[in-house]
Amino acid sequence: MTEFDPAPTSDETQRRWQAGTDTFGRVYDVVLGITSPTPYTDIAELADCSPNAAKKHLDRLAEMGIAHANSDSRPATYERNEGYLEWQDASRIAAELSVDEILDRVETLESQRADYEVRFGTTDPTDVSVFDHGDHDTIHERMTAVSEWQGVIRDIRLYELARQLSQNDGHLIPA
Amino acid sequence: MSDPPEDSTPHSTGPPDRQTLRLLERHLASDSLVAETAFEPNAYEPRLLHGVLAAERYPDSVTAVRLDIRWFTTGDFSIHYVEDHEDGTRWECRWDRHPNTHNTRLHFHEPPSATGVTDLDLPSLHPLDVYSTVLAAIENRLETLWSAM
Numbered sequence: 001m002t003e004f005d006p007a008p009t010s011d012e013t014q015r016r017w018q019a020g021t022d023t024f025g026r027v028y029d030v031v032l033g034i035t036s037p038t039p040y041t042d043i044a045e046l047a048d049c050s051p052n053a054a055k056k057h058l059d060r061l062a063e064m065g066i067a068h069a070n071s072d073s074r075p076a077t078y079e080r081n082e083g084y085l086e087w088q089d090a091s092r093i094a095a096e097l098s099v100d101e102i103l104d105r106v107e108t109l110e111s112q113r114a115d116y117e118v119r120f121g122t123t124d125p126t127d128v129s130v131f132d133h134g135d136h137d138t139i140h141e142r143m144t145a146v147s148e149w150q151g152v153i154r155d156i157r158l159y160e161l162a163r164q165l166s167q168n169d170g171h172l173i174p175a
Numbered sequence: 176m177s178d179p180p181e182d183s184t185p186h187s188t189g190p191p192d193r194q195t196l197r198l199l200e201r202h203l204a205s206d207s208l209v210a211e212t213a214f215e216p217n218a219y220e221p222r223l224l225h226g227v228l229a230a231e232r233y234p235d236s237v238t239a240v241r242l243d244i245r246w247f248t249t250g251d252f253s254i255h256y257v258e259d260h261e262d263g264t265r266w267e268c269r270w271d272r273h274p275n276t277h278n279t280r281l282h283f284h285e286p287p288s289a290t291g292v293t294d295l296d297l298p299s300l301h302p303l304d305v306y307s308t309v310l311a312a313i314e315n316r317l318e319t320l321w322s323a324m
Contacts, residue, residue, distance in 0.1 A: 016307035150190035
């Protein structure tokens, strides 16, 4: 049996995700995975299109609120717009779950949060050291637990936003 | 470029990256190698992305295949590939990115038991490129399995 290669390289396999998508779709998907300001020329490379096409689509995504543009830097940089995407997540929850279901979820998450606080002896997950352990399995176990704890805290906030949206008929501000 | 900021070894971690997990779910769900996807604990609180691979693409001796993906807002990730075999054995490996005391932040847990760890180098850390590399490696594994028949 041949040895397993964790990072095979060939043009054909490198960009498997691009199959069947048009340029706009590729630029959109690339920017959804970008969390720090990135020059549009680099985004063009990731999306396998011309810099001009990437910039045109990125400007459109910025107008739609999905991307955040920094036009003052040269070249202009873009990243996903976390605030917009969070609102979209909350909006989806508000549309699909009832206020009672949301409150139930929050109650469950609050009890999970309390369990983590007891387990790690602090209310702040960033206090917990995760990576300073020699044992790899321990690092993994702690990384998963502390990350899920942070996820619990964030999801409680997201459900709170969803509850507001739901109680205001989908609006952030009461009519 | 799109690489997450390489800060001086953070001592803690961040929450799951909801948007990246959703993006990867969308692509996994449309991949011919994937039969089914699910979020744990649920779609409203995506923390772990679970992909069930199409068993009919594998020889009969392989009974179940799955891919478990965690992606963190720090840009760290863990992608775990597991094959269950008819004889009760497992064949597994893991693509990981996280600080540790003995390997590079980006490293690979070697099959068949995922215990041996080697440093790993990838041309791009964009989630979609990492995804493509992992799926390509799995395709190669499939070929190896069939040719060993």
